[in-house]
Amino acid sequence: MSPFRSAAAGALLFALAAGHAPGQAWAAPRDLAEKRMVATVRAEHERNVKLLENLVKVNSGTMNFQGVEQVGRMMRAELEPLGFSVRWVSMERAGRAGHLIAEHKGNGRGKRMLLIGHLDTVFEPDSPFQGWKRDGEVAEGPGVGDDKGGMVVIVAALRAMQAAGTLKDADIVVVLTGDEESAGTPLSVSRGDLIAAGKASDVALDFEGLSRDAAGRDIGAIARRSANSWTLKARAASGHSSGVCMEGPGCGAVYELTRILDEFRRELPEPNLTYNVGLLLGGASASINDGETGGQATGKSNIIPAEAIAVGDIRTLSNEQEARVRARMQAIVARHLPKTEATLSFDESGYPPMAPTEGNKALLARLNAVNRTLDLPEMPQGDPASRGAGDISFVAFVDGLVGLGVAGEGSHAPGETADLKSLDVQAMRAALLMTRLSKEPRPR
Structure with missing residues (x-):
C-alpha cells in the first residue's frame, strides 16, 4: 500500500472511531508535533495490527514460560529501536517466567511515567482457543485484548512520539509483567520491580482494555478494586x-x-x-x-x-x-x-485496591483535554466495580489511569475480540497525553 493510501485508510478509521461520518471534517490538533503523532498512528494502522497478530499467534499462557519469554523478546525488538534500555528480570524465585522492563531517559525535567502491561494470557497451551482471526476491524484470538492489544497501543504511541520528536525528552519506564493473570509468590518478589518502578515515577498508566458503557461510550477508569x-x-x-x-x-x-x-x-x-x-x-x-x-x-x-x-x-x-x-x-x-x-x-498474596484519588481524577481531566483536541467525546468516570483487579494497584501511591489499551469483548473466554479501530484512537490519546505529561514539571 502506498503511503497516500495508507494515510487515507487511517483517516477513515479515525473518523469512524471518533463518531464522524467518512469525509466529514473534524478538529485536528493545532500543535505541529501533535499533528505529526496523529498522522503517524493513522499511517501505521496496518503495521500495528500486524504486530498484534504476531503477538497473538504466540501462546503466552502464564505457565508457558517459553511463550511468555518469546513475547518478551518480541517486545524488546520493538522498544530498543525507540531508544529504550531493555532488560529481562527472571522470576524463577516466584515460580513464574519473568518481566520485561524498558527504560527511556529523557531530559530529567518532566513527569516520570510508568507504563504497565502484561505479556501473559489466561490461555495455556492446552486451551482449544488458539490462533488469530480478523474480520474487518475486529480481531479474535487469545489475549488479543488482554493484554496484547494494550502492548501494541504502547508501541504505537511511542512510535508516534518518536516521529514527532517528543519522545526524546520523555522519562518513561515500561513494565510488562509475565504473570499478571496468576501472580507468582511471594508478592514481594513477583511485584518488587514494579513497585520500585512506581516509587521512581510520578504517573502510572495502565494499558489493559478500554471500558465502554452500555451506550458504547469510552470510559475513563481511575480506580480498581482489590482481589x-x-x-x-x-x-x-x-x-x-x-x-x-x-x-x-x-x-x-x-x-x-x-x-x-x-x-x-x-x-x-x-x-x-x-x-x-x-x-x-x-x-x-x-x-x-x-x-x-x-x-x-x-x-x-x-x-x-x-x-x-x-x-x-x-x-x-x-x-x-x-x-x-x-x-x-x-x-x-x-x-x-x-x-x-x-x-x-x-490470603495476603492478593491484589490491593486502587482508590479513586483526587490525583487520579486530575489525570482523567488531562486525558479529556486530549479528547477535546482530537474532537473525541469526553470520557466519564467509570464504575470501579466494572473492572477486575490489576497490576497498577501495586503502585496506587502515584497518580494513575486504567484502561488505556484496546476495546473488545469476551476477555478471558474463548472468542475474545479486540476492536482494531480503538487501537488507533487509544494510541493517539496515549501519545498526546504522554507528550503533555513530559512537559509538566515533576514534583520536587
Whole structure:
C-alpha cells in the first residue's frame, strides 16, 4: 500500500472511531508535533495490527514460560529501536517466567511515567482457543485484548512520539509483567520491580482494555478494586443426627458455616464491596486441595458434620474499606453456635485496591483535554466495580489511569475480540497525553 493510501485508510478509521461520518471534517490538533503523532498512528494502522497478530499467534499462557519469554523478546525488538534500555528480570524465585522492563531517559525535567502491561494470557497451551482471526476491524484470538492489544497501543504511541520528536525528552519506564493473570509468590518478589518502578515515577498508566458503557461510550477508569481470597473453617462435635441442635451435640459444623455465610450476606453490604463464596465442603471430614480448586468430604445423612470449609474472595475500593470489612467478618465468625468453633483467614498474596484519588481524577481531566483536541467525546468516570483487579494497584501511591489499551469483548473466554479501530484512537490519546505529561514539571 502506498503511503497516500495508507494515510487515507487511517483517516477513515479515525473518523469512524471518533463518531464522524467518512469525509466529514473534524478538529485536528493545532500543535505541529501533535499533528505529526496523529498522522503517524493513522499511517501505521496496518503495521500495528500486524504486530498484534504476531503477538497473538504466540501462546503466552502464564505457565508457558517459553511463550511468555518469546513475547518478551518480541517486545524488546520493538522498544530498543525507540531508544529504550531493555532488560529481562527472571522470576524463577516466584515460580513464574519473568518481566520485561524498558527504560527511556529523557531530559530529567518532566513527569516520570510508568507504563504497565502484561505479556501473559489466561490461555495455556492446552486451551482449544488458539490462533488469530480478523474480520474487518475486529480481531479474535487469545489475549488479543488482554493484554496484547494494550502492548501494541504502547508501541504505537511511542512510535508516534518518536516521529514527532517528543519522545526524546520523555522519562518513561515500561513494565510488562509475565504473570499478571496468576501472580507468582511471594508478592514481594513477583511485584518488587514494579513497585520500585512506581516509587521512581510520578504517573502510572495502565494499558489493559478500554471500558465502554452500555451506550458504547469510552470510559475513563481511575480506580480498581482489590482481589483477596479468604478461607473459613468450622469444626464441631459430631454425633447422631437425631440429636442435632440439641444441648448435647449441638448443630454441627455445616450449620455453623451456613450461619456465618448468611450473616455475611445480610450484614456486610456496602458500596463498592463484593464478596463471593466460590467453594464449600462439609461432612464428617472435609478438606480443600492445595490449589483450592476442589477437595473432598465424607459423611452420611445421619451423622452431624464435624468439619466444614468454604473459600471465597472479597473486593474493596480502598485499604480502609478492606480493613473495616475484614474486621466485620471476623466479628460475625466469633458468634459461634453452641458446641462449634470457626476461624477465618485471609490470603495476603492478593491484589490491593486502587482508590479513586483526587490525583487520579486530575489525570482523567488531562486525558479529556486530549479528547477535546482530537474532537473525541469526553470520557466519564467509570464504575470501579466494572473492572477486575490489576497490576497498577501495586503502585496506587502515584497518580494513575486504567484502561488505556484496546476495546473488545469476551476477555478471558474463548472468542475474545479486540476492536482494531480503538487501537488507533487509544494510541493517539496515549501519545498526546504522554507528550503533555513530559512537559509538566515533576514534583520536587
